[in-house]
Amino acid sequence: MTTERLTIACLGHRGDGCAQTADGPLYVPFTLPGEEVEVQRVPGKDRADLVQVIRPSADRVEPFCPHFGVCGGCALQHMAEPAYRAFKHGIVVSALADAGLDVEVADIVPAHGRGRRRATFHARSTAHDVLAVGFMAQRAHRVVPIDDCPILDPGLAGAVTACWAVAEALAATGKPLDIQVTATDGGLDVDVSGCSRLPERLRQTLVRMAGAQDLARLTLAGDLIVKRRPTTIAIGRASVELPPGAFLQATDAGDITLATLVREMAGKLAGKAAVLDLFAGVGTFALRLAETVRVTAVDGDAAAIAALDAAVRATQGLKPLTTEARDLFRRPLVAAELKPFRVVVFDPPRQGAEAQARRLADSAVPAIGAVSCNPSTFARDAKLLVAGGYRLTRVVPVDQFAWSPHVEVVARFER
Numbered sequence: 001m002t003t004e005r006l007t008i009a010c011l012g013h014r015g016d017g018c019a020q021t022a023d024g025p026l027y028v029p030f031t032l033p034g035e036e037v038e039v040q041r042v043p044g045k046d047r048a049d050l051v052q053v054i055r056p057s058a059d060r061v062e063p064f065c066p067h068f069g070v071c072g073g074c075a076l077q078h079m080a081e082p083a084y085r086a087f088k089h090g091i092v093v094s095a096l097a098d099a100g101l102d103v104e105v106a107d108i109v110p111a112h113g114r115g116r117r118r119a120t121f122h123a124r125s126t127a128h129d130v131l132a133v134g135f136m137a138q139r140a141h142r143v144v145p146i147d148d149c150p151i152l153d154p155g156l157a158g159a160v161t162a163c164w165a166v167a168e169a170l171a172a173t174g175k176p177l178d179i180q181v182t183a184t185d186g187g188l189d190v191d192v193s194g195c196s197r198l199p200e201r202l203r204q205t206l207v208r209m210a211g212a213q214d215l216a217r218l219t220l221a222g223d224l225i226v227k228r229r230p231t232t233i234a235i236g237r238a239s240v241e242l243p244p245g246a247f248l249q250a251t252d253a254g255d256i257t258l259a260t261l262v263r264e265m266a267g268k269l270a271g272k273a274a275v276l277d278l279f280a281g282v283g284t285f286a287l288r289l290a291e292t293v294r295v296t297a298v299d300g301d302a303a304a305i306a307a308l309d310a311a312v313r314a315t316q317g318l319k320p321l322t323t324e325a326r327d328l329f330r331r332p333l334v335a336a337e338l339k340p341f342r343v344v345v346f347d348p349p350r351q352g353a354e355a356q357a358r359r360l361a362d363s364a365v366p367a368i369g370a371v372s373c374n375p376s377t378f379a380r381d382a383k384l385l386v387a388g389g390y391r392l393t394r395v396v397p398v399d400q401f402a403w404s405p406h407v408e409v410v411a412r413f414e415r
């Protein structure tokens, strides 16, 4: 094994340490700026594996999870809090600077709270038929088996055991499985993708397993296997019955923080006009906004919109909330459709909302609230709005994906 000694110069945007070498930048996971490290290069790649830290940074702390460094779920547990916050804040600052947007970025708001209320586990059988259930390894197509994950919400207690039971029940199929578990008011809601069209015998095995694991619901790629209790979550005053696999903010605290920031930005500006909530999902913002203002909510997921409609019908005292299921990439709302609204909120998936941002840039809407889980697509879309005459007046980073390199952004635009 040939190793080499390097000094880490900075952190890359995935949280990996980066050393400048004669061959260009070399990325070393789990290292920190200023550290002298011994590494082994990964052939043909611009990265290396850490062999040992020779001179640690003052910002190095002991990771709290025994799987850290192998499991790909967390990248930054080895970093002290102030440096960690500065790194995440810096991701947003540099994305905006790269897009040529000069704006002050507020301090990052921690939003991990009690932990992740949703997680996707993976199950794979090795060549020797040994089952592994856990998270994917760092940049490798290999599952790191786990028996516990300390960053999960207590509502996901039992989730790891349940995923092993799902994987064992389906081991005979030999299929790689992705198992999404969500903490709902009724308990664990589990959706399995990777295998479908099961023989009746295996479906019955799954039904028995769901009972033994006390699951609230078990679905296979959205197809119901068994429902034992309601799979609701509270959103403001409403209670929403989640469709299988529907989007949900990763933590309770993240959900509340993002919704509070959106309400602060949107509520006051709307006056008597309705707020338009684009990429509304099951109504994380729409249902809370509807406690004080009229809302129109649009999302491409018809099941999410149906769940939102049902929640509206079952909740007393909300202002009128209308919905539309619509693909906003292909059919963004155009200027004439945007005209009735004084405030538009948009919260797209990671790829951003380029088509909709172009239409918003052409509109006369006075205020826009943007929520994003990807600072670089956010910066791209923000640049379009600014080119259309909007001023970017507030940017708040939110940290619900603690110890990962992901950071959310909430922003306000005005004209």
Ligand SMILES: C[S@@+](CC[C@H](N)C(=O)[O-])C[C@H]1O[C@@H](n2cnc3c(N)ncnc32)[C@H](O)[C@@H]1O
Residues within 6 Å of the ligand: 247, 248, 249, 279, 280, 281, 282, 283, 284, 285, 298, 299, 300, 301, 304, 326, 327, 328, 329, 330, 347, 348, 349, 373
């Ligand atoms: C980041 S989630 C936000 C959902 C919601 N605002 C929330 O906070 O729970 C993004 C949403 O975009 C929706 N979406 C994805 N692609 C879409 C498209 N092409 N058109 C409309 N909605 C889309 C998804 O269904 C999802 O609900």
